[in-house]
Amino acid sequence: MDQLIQAITVYALPVLFAITLHEAAHGYAARHFGDNTAYMMGRLSLNPARHIDPVGTILVPLVLYFATGGSFLFGYAKPVPVNFGALRNPKRDMVWVALAGPASNFAQAFLYGLAVLVMNRLGVRELFFFDVARAGILVNLVMFVFNLFPIPPLDGGRVLVGLLPLRQALALSRIEPYGFFIVMALVLTNIATTVWLIPLMRVSQTLLGLLLSPFGMIL
Numbered sequence: 714m715d716q717l718i719q720a721i722t723v724y725a726l727p728v729l730f731a732i733t734l735h736e737a738a739h740g741y742a743a744r745h746f747g748d749n750t751a752y753m754m755g756r757l758s759l760n761p762a763r764h765i766d767p768v769g770t771i772l773v774p775l776v777l778y779f780a781t782g783g784s785f786l787f788g789y790a791k792p793v794p795v796n797f798g799a800l801r802n803p804k805r806d807m808v809w810v811a812l813a814g815p816a817s818n819f820a821q822a823f824l825y826g827l828a829v830l831v832m833n834r835l836g837v838r839e840l841f842f843f844d845v846a847r848a849g850i851l852v853n854l855v856m857f858v859f860n861l862f863p864i865p866p867l868d869g870g871r872v873l874v875g876l877l878p879l880r881q882a883l884a885l886s887r888i889e890p891y892g893f894f895i896v897m898a899l900v901l902t903n904i905a906t907t908v909w910l911i912p913l914m915r916v917s918q919t920l921l922g923l924l925l926s927p928f929g930m931i932l
Contacts, residue, residue, distance in 0.1 A: 723841075724774075727849035731821060731856050732770060732790040733761045735814040740793040742813035746806040748799040756793050764790035792866070804875050804882075811871035818857040819917070825849035826925045834932040854921070858913040862905065864896055865889040 737759055740751035751757045756764070765771075769789035800806035825846045832842060861869035866889050874882045888895070899905035 723844045723848045724852065727825070727845060727852045728774065729761050729765075729770075731818055731849075731852050733759065733764050734817045734821060735856060735860070736764045736790045736793045738813040738817035739795060739810055742810045743793070743795045743800070746810060747801040748796050748810075750796045750799065751793045754794055756791075764793075766791045808872050808875035811868040811875070814868050815857045815860045818853040818860070819921075822850045822853035822857065822917075822921055823924060825853065826921055827928055830925065830929055830932045850921070854914060854917050855910070858910055858917055861913070862896060862909055864892045866892050867896060 737757065740757040743750065744752050744757060758764075766789065769791070773789065795810060797803045797807050797810075800810070828846045829843060829850075832846070837843075860867050861872070863869040863873045865871055865874060865886060870885065870889070870892060874886050876882075877885060896905060900910075
């Protein structure tokens, strides 16, 4: 129980910001490309309360925490409504709207990494702040990689639908109602973790390190 409380204390804010900014990014991108659905429904907001989903934000992370022994933590918010038909170029713009969410997570991971460098430079000694920053890096990189998994309704699936020829795109889009359950099954059987998550996490960590290295030299 103490371990769970400690994990919640460290991960709560990074997870909350990660999923909130992820969904908001989708909404802002959709509006940029011509769809005002999220704006009209009050979902174009950075207020976490507008995006929290009791199952995805609370229950799923807890279940995954216990099911994987704390090695995998993932959550999601209420999806921001997007009317892809209202986009100026639906098939093309769908790709950019889908990529906006993962991109926001990679940007957050970068900022948390930068925070670690700044705290080291300032001589901060409070370990809690470092734990939260490292948790922010991990949570956002996991969300970045996981959401790029090429099965709808995950963002990677929507990107693939937008890139494929029409016939193949329609075939892939038909699995969307079952996509989340397929992905969860692949996660809990370690297939997605071994084949997708771990290799791409290594690539993402390497890329993040390269982007942070000039700031490390400066600081």
